[in-house]
Amino acid sequence: MAGPVQREMETLLAAALAPTRxxxxxxxARHRGHSGDDGSGESHFTVVIESPAFAGKSRLERQRMVNAALGDIPGTRVHALAIKALAPEESA
Incomplete structure (x- = not known):
């Protein structure tokens, strides 16, 4: 079951980037007791996102777009965020 931070991230990304995936x-859970684990159960995330908005953009530009869409979540409420951002034609 998704927690409140995860649901907020999904909502923000869907609104900003109109993803197809x-x-x-x-x-x-894999980082429990490690650095950055605040006990909330929502400290480390991976985002896999495919969006037409990423077409022609570099990996860095895509990551910046994802971070911009998430506002203050990365670095304040989420300790670690791995991002895999693809344009539709790159999907396997």
């Missing part, structure tokens, strides 16, 4: 994966 979106997976927000909570990796927090």
């Amino acid at each position: 979106l997976e927000v994966i909570n990796d927090s």
Whole structure:
């Protein structure tokens, strides 16, 4: 079951980037007791997102777009965020 931070991330990314594929994966359990684990169960995430908005953009530009869509979540409420951002033609 998705927690409030995960649901907020999904909502923000869907609104900003109109993805054709979106997976927000909570990796927090794998990092329990490690640095950045705040005990909330929502400290580490992986985002897999495919969007036409990424066409022609570099990997860095795509990551910046994802981070911009998420606002203050990365770095304040989420300790670690892995991003895999693809344009539709790159999907396998």
